[in-house]
Amino acid sequence: MKSERKGTKLFTGAASRRTVLLGASAAAIVAAFDRLGSPAAAQSLNAIKVSEAIHLGMYVSVYAAKHGGFFKKHGLDVAVSSAGGIALALPVVLSGNASFAVTGAGMSVNAVNEGAKVSNIAKVVGGVAMWAVAKPGTKVGGIADFKGKTIATLRFPSSTIQTPTFAMKDRGGFDPEASGVKFLQLPQGAQAQAVLDGRADFATMFEWDVSIAKEKFGLEPVFAFADIIGPLSWTTAMTQKSVIEKDPAMVQAFCDALAEAQAALQTDRELFVKASVAEFPQVAESVIRSAAGNLLDNSTAIPKNPTISKAEWDTDMAFELAGGSIKSARPYEEMVDNSFAEKATAKVGKAG
Template identity: 30%
Template sequence: MTNHVRPPATPSGRVLNRRRFLAASSMLVAGIGAAPLMGSRTASAAGLKTVRFSEAVHNLGYINLYVGMHAGIFKKNGLDMKVSAAGGDTQTFAAVLGGSADFAIGDATMAQISRENGGPGVVVGTVVQRAHYFGVSKTLKPITDPKEFKGLKIVTSPEPNTNFSVTKRMLEKAGLKLGTDATIVPVNPGTEIAAMLAGQADMAVAYQPSVAAAEAQGAKVVFDFSNYVGPFCNTGIMVLPSTIQKDPEMVQALVTSFEEASRKTYADPAFAKEVARKEFPDLPGEVVDKAIDAELKYLIPAQSVITKQDQWKNLMDMQIYLGNAKGSVSFEQIIDNSFAEKAIASLK
C-alpha cells in the first residue's frame, strides 16, 4: 500500500480566507488552465493507473479510504493510489486546482466557492456523512444545550476549517456572541486536544483518533456534533470537470472503489480496526479500536458514496450562514452522482 505523505506544519496563528484564496486560484485555473492531467498516465506496476490523491488531514473520518487501500479495492479496480495529506481543507482543493492532484477529499464547500467565482469543481461522492467532531474536555460535564457553552474557551482548527465553522455557527445559533460570551481558540489542525490538555481552553473540538487518545488520558466526550448537526456532507470527493472529460473511466473506478470500501468498513469492523492500527501505529491499539467503534456508532464514515440532498443542504445552510458561500450554484450543478449511481448498481 502507498505510504502517506504528511505536510509541514503551518504556523498556529495563520488563518486562511477560503473565499479569497479559492477565488484567486479559480480565476487562475479558468484563465490559463491547470496543469494537464493525462488520461493515459499509468503506473509502472501491473499496468495500474496512478492516481494523485490529496486528503485534507490524516484522520479516521477517512477510514473508508484506508480500508479501500489496505483491502486492495483500489488496485482491483485498476488504480494505484498516491495519497498525500495537504494540511487543511483549502490546501487540499488547491492541489486539484493547481494540477498536483487528480482528486481531493475535504470540505466540499471548496468546490462550491470555486464555482461561484467562475472556476471549476465537481463533487462526485461523499466520504464523511456526519460532522465527525466531538467536544472533549477534562473539566466539563456533558453538554446538551449549546447555550451552556457561555463563558467557555473552545479550541478548534483555524478558520476556514470545518470544525471551526461548525462550532461558530452552533454558538451563534445559540445566541452567544463570539469573543464576548464564548471564545474560539484556533490552533494547527490535529493539535486541538494537546491545546486543551495544556489548559488553553475548556474544550477541544476534535476528530478521531485524537478523541480516543484524549479519553485514554482522562478526558471525556462532552458534546456530540454528529447528532447535533445531523446528515452532513462533511467530506466530499472533489475533481475538475476536465479530469472527468479526459478520463471518466478513472473517475468511475475511484468512485466504485469508495462505494465498495464504505460497505466493507461497516460490514467488517474488525478489519477496519486492523487498518486503523496500521495507519496510526504510534497510538495504542485499544485507543484506535475505541476510535473506530465511535466512528461506526455515530455513522460518521459514509455508508454509501452517493451525495444526498439533505447532506448537501445542511452543509450549504451552514456555509451560507457563515458567509463562506453564496449558494448560487445548485445541487444539480455541483454534484455529479452519476458515477456513484453506476457504482451502486454494479455492486448489487
C-alpha cells in the same frame, strides 16, 4: 488534527481551514480476489493520485479502499498525498498533478466561483465528526449549555471554532460572543491540558484527538455536534469535469472502490483498524479502536455509501456559509455529479 475552514480564496495558496456487503468481511472479500484473481487485477493498474486536504482518520473510506484492496480490484494504483490544508487540495487537481481531491465540499464552490469546472463525485465524510470533550461527570443537555463557557480550540481559522459557532447560531439560536462563549485558541495538542488545568470548560476535537484525550488525560466526549447538525456532505471527492469527460471509466472505478470500502467498513471493524494502523503508525491501536466506535457507531462521519443527496449538500452549504468558508453557495444540480456514486452503490447492493 488541524482543520481549516474559514473563507480563504482558493487560488491564493494561503492555507485556510477545511447495501452493505452482507455476510462477508472485507478481509474475506480481498482474500477471495487474491486467490481467484479478477480481470482488473490481472491487467496493469492505472496509477492515479489523490490529493487530500490533510491526513485525518475520518478519511478512512479512502484508506480502506487502498489497504482493503478495493482500488486494486478495480484496476487502480492510488497514491494519496496530503496537500497541507483544506484550500490546497483542489489546486493540485486543477494543476493536473492529481485526478481527485478529497477536501471540504465548499472548496469546489470557491473554485467554480473563480471560473473552474469541477464536480463533486462522491461523499467521503457524511457528518461533522467533532466532539466536545470535558472532565468526567460534565453534563451537557444541549447546545445552550455552552453559554458562558470557555472552549479550547485550535487556532483560527479552524473548524474546531466554526463547528460550535454554526451549531450555536443556526441550531441553538444564539450568538456565541453575545452569550459569553469564549474560544481559547491553542496550538495542536494543547486543548486537553487546558481542560485539565481549568483554563477551559470544554475542548472541541476530531478523532484521533478525542480518543487520545480519553486514554491519556481521562477526559470524556460529552457532546457530538453531528447530533444537532445532522448529515451533510462535509468532505467529498471532487475532480475536474474534463477528467470525467476524458476518462469516465476511471472515475467509475474510483467510486466503485469507495462504495465497496464504505459498505465493508460498516460490517468489518477490523478493516477500519487495519487501514488506520497502516496510515497512522504513530497512533496507538487502542486509540484507533476507540475512535472506531465514535466514527462508525456514534456519528454519520463514515458514509454507508458515497452518494451525495441534495439535502446533504444544502446542509453543507448552510454550514460553509455560516462559517465563512464560502462567500456564496451554488446549487446541487450544478455542483454534484451523482451518477458514478449511484452506479457504484447499486453494484454493491446487487453484490450483497
